[in-house]
Amino acid sequence: MGTRSARIVWYTAMSMDGRLATADNDLGFLDTIGDRGDAGRGEWDAFVAEIDGVIIGATTLRWLLDGGHSWPHDDLPTWLVSHDTSLPARVGPTRAPLHRVEGDLTGMLDQIEAAGLSRVWLCGGGAVAGQLLALDAVDEVIATVAPTALGNGPALFEHQNLSLPRFGLVECRPAGGDAARLVWHRRDT
């Protein structure tokens, strides 16, 4: 992926044991992440201001829609990783294109590159993250680690065959309340 210019950023929260949710998609653990007040909000706003595209998996999108939300980043070109051909219709009209992709994600990476994007948010979930990591296409991981454990559920990366991808630690600090913020960047090998 060294020749690609778009950076893919996996920005998420996880539990101490690396889970993104319980096995039945409960995200209640997010409440254990302390209120970071304006600092936390400013950080998130700054992150969102810099992205120009989004990748989202079917489980994450369905979770949003089932919760009565619309797709909040419909102003950004979005790649939906899903075998479910009916899912885009559930999102409804979007200001920027919503692309559905499935199978090997190399084609999606080519589309992102062709679109001239520079910073794309991978907003979930672990299976899509695992697929992208296997393609050596996760450039940054920004994880807020909650001060609790789930014991089950999908983790930060889900894949059956990774070959110890290497990252460099860029940031490691308390992040409001008892959470920790860890930032890694992909190492060129």
Add this chain to the structure above:
Amino acid sequence: MGTRSARIVWYTAMSMDGRLATADNDLGFLDTIGDRGDAGRGEWDAFVAEIDGVIIGATTLRWLLDGGHSWPHDDLPTWLVSHDTSLPARVGPTRAPLHRVEGDLTGMLDQIEAAGLSRVWLCGGGAVAGQLLALDAVDEVIATVAPTALGNGPALFEHQNLSLPRFGLVECRPAGGDAARLVWHRRDT
């Protein structure tokens, strides 16, 4: 567990995605944790010098024995969590008692308390850690987070029914090379 005086400390290494090993018990990811030299060794020595007992699960012990190791902490009273009645014999003679326990771990906690221990190392694995966490009996988590992901395998805690146990973040810092060190203490609730 507020009335117990022995502290149970879950000290381990894990991948970015919270795994302790791959699904087939490969621990090769440990090589991605930078050599911390004398500082790292001193830290480990200081930790071991303070423990007066050990809890170990069957998978972790078998991994050691299968690798040709003996039980390196046989000078400390050890509780082996295993249904396998033949496993203690594989360890051979020990200087301090090796107790095999199975099922509900409340009895083991009572034995540890009755033995007057003060600081017990839970040395693995995730299933035993999950059982102890469900009993609200994990007092400290000291995790070195490796700068790589596994994508599969047992995580820091494995349990089907935890109720968002709360921890306080005590330490969060780079730990040699690109690893991170996170320390949490159980919060009294």
